[in-house]
Amino acid sequence: METLLGAGVWTYDARTREVTWSAGLYRLLGLDPNVITASIELYDSLVHPDDRMSHAEIMLSAEAGGLAQRRFRMIRPDGHLIWLESQLDLQYDREGNLVMLQGVVQDVTADERQRAESAKTAAVNGALKAFIGGDLWRADTEGKLLDFGGWVKFTGQNAAQLRDYDQLSAVHPDDRSIFRRTWQEAIAQKAPLELTVRVKRHDGVYQSFMTKAVPVLGPQGALAEWIGVSWAVDELAALQKATEGIESSHLRAARALLDISAKELALRSGLSFSTMRRIEEDTNAVRPDSLSAVVAYLESRGIRFSTGENGFVTLSLLSSAGAATKL
Numbered sequence: 395m396e397t398l399l400g401a402g403v404w405t406y407d408a409r410t411r412e413v414t415w416s417a418g419l420y421r422l423l424g425l426d427p428n429v430i431t432a433s434i435e436l437y438d439s440l441v442h443p444d445d446r447m448s449h450a451e452i453m454l455s456a457e458a459g460g461l462a463q464r465r466f467r468m469i470r471p472d473g474h475l476i477w478l479e480s481q482l483d484l485q486y487d488r489e490g491n492l493v494m495l496q497g498v499v500q501d502v503t504a505d506e507r508q509r510a511e512s513a514k515t516a517a518v519n520g521a522l523k524a525f526i527g528g529d530l531w532r533a534d535t536e537g538k539l540l541d542f543g544g545w546v547k548f549t550g551q552n553a554a555q556l557r558d559y560d561q562l563s564a565v566h567p568d569d570r571s572i573f574r575r576t577w578q579e580a581i582a583q584k585a586p587l588e589l590t591v592r593v594k595r596h597d598g599v600y601q602s603f604m605t606k607a608v609p610v611l612g613p614q615g616a617l618a619e620w621i622g623v624s625w626a627v628d629e630l631a632a633l634q635k636a637t638e639g640i641e642s643s644h645l646r647a648a649r650a651l652l653d654i655s656a657k658e659l660a661l662r663s664g665l666s667f668s669t670m671r672r673i674e675e676d677t678n679a680v681r682p683d684s685l686s687a688v689v690a691y692l693e694s695r696g697i698r699f700s701t702g703e704n705g706f707v708t709l710s711l712l713s714s715a716g717a718a719t720k721l
Contacts, residue, residue, distance in 0.1 A: 397421065400501035406434070408492050413437070422478070422501055424470035442467035442475070465502065477506040528683065533607070533620040537577040540619065550596030566592035566600050584609045584617055590627070602627040625683065634682040637689050639707040640699055642674050645688060648697045651711045663687045 396402055402419025406412075415423075415432040423440060430436070438446060445466035465479045478499045485494035519530050532540040538557045539545060545556050549564045562570045569591040580587035587607040592600040607622030625633075649659055660670035664687055672679045673688060689699065696712040 402499050404432075404437075404497050404499070406495040406497075408494060419499065422476070422499065423468065424472050424474070440468045440470065442469055465506070475503075476501055477503045528623040528625040530621070530623050533622065535581070535617045535619060537581060537620060545593075548596065548601075549594060564594050566594070568592075580607070580609070581617070584611065584615075587620075587622070633686045637677070637682065637685045639701055639705065640677060640685070640689060641707070642677055644699065644707060644709050645674055645677070645692070647709055648692045648711075651697065651709075652692070652695055659688065659691070663691045 396416060396418025399418075400422070402422045403416040404419055405414045411434065413432045413434055415427070417427060420427045420430070441447075462482055463479065464482075465477060468476050468478055470476065479502045480497045480499045483496045484492060485496070487493050529544045530541075531544065534540055536559075538559065539553075545551075545564070546553060549556065551564055555561070556564060559574070562573060565573050572589065573591050576587060576589045579585070586609070588605065590602055590604045592602050595601055603624045603626055605622055605624045607620045609620055610618045612618045645659075649656065654662075656670050656674060657667050660667045663670070663684075665673075665684055669680060669684055670688070673685060677685050693699070698710045698712060700708050700710065702708060
C-alpha cells in the first residue's frame with residue numbers, strides 16, 4: 395500500500411529519541427533498510443538546507459501544532475530532489491507530556507512540479523498580457539475555452555455555462571450567429587480567427603471585445619488547440635491614443651538610433667516581418683496593439699516619444715548615463 399500511495403511512516407520516541415522508519419519511507423529516501431539505520435541526524439541531513447529545522451524547533455513547533463501538515467524538500471543520496479508532505483500525529487502520557495510523534499509522509503513531487511509550471515505559465519501570461527494589453531486564453535479544437543478564469547470573473551458564469559455553445563448566454567443575442575459562424579469557418583480551414591462580439595458582464599452590462607486567435611497544429615498538421623487574445627474595445631482605444639502621432643518615420647529613426655534591423659525589431663516585438671514592414675510604411679495600416687508592441691520594445695531600449703504642445707511627436711534616446719539624444 396505504501397508503494398502504491400508513494401508514502402512512508404516514521405515514529406519518534408520523545409523520551410529515548412529513538413526513530414523508526416517504515417519500508418515505504420526507506421524507499422522514498424532511496425535508502426536500503428538492510429544497510430542504513432534510521433536516525434534523526436540522517437533524516438535531517440537529507441532535508442534541503444532551506445527547509446531544515448533544528449530538533450528544538452521541531453519539538454516546539456510540534457507541541458504548538460505548527461507541524462500538523464508540512465511540505466518540504468529532501469535530497470536523496472542519489473542526488474534526486476523530491477517533495478514530501480508530512481501529516482503529524484502527537485501522543486501524550488497521562489500527565490500531558492509529549493511522548494511520541496508519528497508522521498505519514500507522501501511524495502508530492504509531481505504536484506509541486508505542476509505548481510511550479512503553473513506559476514511559471516501564469517508569470518509568462520501576465521508578462522504577455524502587460525506587453526500586448528489583452529487577455530490570453532486557450533481553446534480546444536472545437537473552440538471551447540480551456541483557460542476560462544478571466545471569463546468566469548468577467549461574466550460571473552461558471553465554466554460549464556461558458557462552454558455551452560448551444561446557448562452562448564454570455565454573448566449578445568445579435569452576435570451569437572456570427573460568433574458561431576466565424577469559429578466554424580476558422581476551425582474548418584485551420585485559419586486565424588478575428589472577430590468582435592459583445593459579452594455580458596457580471597452586472598448585466600455588455601462590453602465589446604475584439605478577439606484574435608491562431609490554430610496550434612500538431613506534427614501531422616492536425617489541429618491541437620487554439621491560442622488567442624481578447625481586448626476590450628475601450629482598451630484598444632487607449633492603446634491607439636497612447637501611440638497617437640507616432641509615424642513610420644519615427645520608428646525607422648528609432649531603429650537607426652538603436653542600430654537594429656526591421657527583422658530584429660519584428661522579432662523582439664513579437665510580430666511577423668510582414669507586419670513590421672507594413673508598420674514602417676504606414677502605422678495606420680496595422681492594429682493598435684501591433685504598433686503598441688513595437689513602441690513598448692523601443693521604449694524598453696531607451697527610446698522616448700514625446701508629444702509637444704503643437705501635437706508633433708519628437709524622438710529621443712536615453713543613454714546609459716541618462717542623457718537624451720533628440721532627433
